[in-house]
Amino acid sequence: MWIVRIAVIVVFLVLVEIAVRTELINPFFVPRPSEAVARMGTRLTDGEFLGLVAVTLGETFAGFALAAVVGMVVGFLLWRSRSLGDAFEPLVAALFSSPIVLLYPIFLVILGRNSTAIVALAAVFAVLPTILFTKQALSAVSRTMLNVGRSLNLSAWSNFRHILLPAAAPTIFTGLRIALTYVLIVVVAMEYILQIGGLGRFVSESSLLFRATDLYASVGLIVIISAAFIWAINRLEKLVQR
Amino acid sequence: MRKTLATMTLLTTASVAVAGCSAPGGNEPTEEGETQVNLAFSNPTIFTTGLPYYVATAQGFYEEAGLSVDATFTGGGSETVQAVVSGSADIGTETSGAAAIGAYTSGAPIDIIAASTTGLDLQWFAEPDSGLENRADLAGKRMGYSSTGSSSHIGILALSELLEAEGLAPAQPESIGGPPDNLTAVQTDQIDAGWTQPPFFLDRVANGELVLVADGAEIGDYADVAMRVIIGNETWLEENPETATTFLEVHDRTWDWIFDNPEEAATIWKEAADLELSEEVLLTSFDYYDREELRIAPLDGRDVLLDDAVEFGFAEQPLTDEEVNDLFNLSYLPES
């Protein structure tokens, strides 16, 4: 299946290549895909550029770790206390669908124009799906299963570890996957908007210097990194479920 | 089912209704006999950017010449070039020569058609408790500029070069925006020093709220260099050569009027740009600028601009003579 998928992508790129070469598409706006792909290769051996990738990845991991830990704890609390859950789950859901990213100037004034502000904003955005999915995952574990645990006289911890967690894990992972996607989106978007940090800044500068090849190459790399993240978390999910 | 259809119809109708409305920010219909010119420049409150546009509009200079001019405001530097390249604007004023050269070497269809500001009129300010006093103190500090390739960016890069020659650390440039954004960033400690152009914030310097740390005159030898230029979209210029010339002629004449009528100009400026500064403070601009610095011709210091563009990494390689002649197209300048 992946061979066909890659073929679809290659055919698309070849069509663009032809369109650019015949100047059907203005080469100033769109570089030849072959050049952009080649540029990706040269950039990936360029230490300075790898430094930018490292900054973006570092911010992403920091934001994700924060969102995952806080989100799962809060989600657990919302499940544990029924009234807390009833009171605040709708609020979290409402915030989840609101344009949180637009709060970035507030983060800048409070935390400064630096990676901390970016990580904090990303974490605030991504904590919401983590909370929601953790709460929903735990709520969906049936009473019967918990009762089985109790009848086996499992300790609270064993009950949590061997019954609750495995049953809730798939849904929690969906939340984490969304959180990771969100963190990466916010990190790259903020780097781009503020022109600080890693890959997002590179995209902004390439566009301001009209370096189309670099621009498309870096956008392509962001696509690949984002896909790699989702792939990795899907693998992790399968491993945990074993 | 009927309900769902009704909903869909409603949503579709709503979208179409909005689509039918004119695009916001679009141009107002041009009056008969008038030629439309879309202008782009940065930070419209500033003396060198917004003032000539506001005065020419208020005094009817554009109209007299048969032009209908609309302005788009950009973040400066390459963003002005971006507006011109993408066709959102026909002419861009007050963009740095280096940004224009850099864009040209990447294949941007633009021409440099006139000088806009000759010399480097920038100042860098900081808070008094920052301990920053002079140029050398800026070594390793975070300094704000407007946008990549702008004159404020070039200023920091040139300053860093000086600092490094003196064995000090280069400054760290941060893309912040115009003078107000820089003030906010300095006050909230996002950067150590921000840029401005006179007379902005000079009142705050006078009452001790801010200190001036460096001045463009100390940085590099730019007194006779057209640090900012007027650019045009190549296709538009080829199709509207006379309009371009008329625009430049009106632009130049407007500056004459401004220097002949400073008080009236300050009144127009204060009102059009919605400034809090008093007219007295605005009038001090004339202590900093003379008419010659705002000339459209001659365009001096071409070699410096070309060298800087390569030196500071905006152009990947030096331009050939042929390219230089193609980029600097001074044929649209009015005669005289």
Next chain:
Amino acid sequence: MNRVWTLRIGAAVVFLGLWEGLARSGLVLDTVLPPATEVFGRIQDVVTQSDFGQDVYASLYEVVIGVAIGALVGMPFGAFMGSSRYLYRLLDPLVYYVGAVPKIVLFPILILFLGTGVESKVGIAAISAAFPIAINTALAVQEVNPMHVKAAKSLGASRSQLYRFVYTPAILGPVLAGARLGLGVAITAALLGETKVANVGLGFRAIEYYSRLQIAEMYALLLIVFVGAALINLGLSGLIRRATHYQQQRVGAAASVA
């Protein structure tokens, strides 16, 4: 129920009280955190600003046209993708992976093509909205109950009747739910684009206030944007629920493509 509201109101009071107290205490600069009362007081100033109407109009225009274009592209593509098991399995991962990319990085490319005006913001809104709409449409078409199709066919339904009476009602709910998600991401995308390059719009205005250090006005405007977005969202959900009796179940699947 009462307990729930006590908790909610209690939390709101504690939140506002902390905000106000912290701002008034002088512990934080009032440029960073203006008191809550001041922010609420500024709402009226912000709304009565002469440019406010124009900003709202520009932002709404970008979002509505963006979502409409996103739907015009996303729905047919989604329907095509969902029309066969093979195509769905082939394309779904691709669309899913590309959908998870931060679309804002495409903004500089859109500026080159569409300029620095509202068009580039319409473009980024359209691209952002197209993904959830396409994914939801494809999923919905895939999941149309084959029994219903069979039943309709055995009753002699023509192809157009099949589309009209079986497919359309079955996919309408999920498709509209996709459009709602699309609207949410389009709002974020358009306003974020406005904060980068624009002359008009709510995102642009927020940054204007920020750059002039009118922080209370900035908070007030953001508050208006949030409440506005929440109301639009709520209104649409209600409308969709009433129209289709459809409850979004797979929030996760489509939400992740913001």
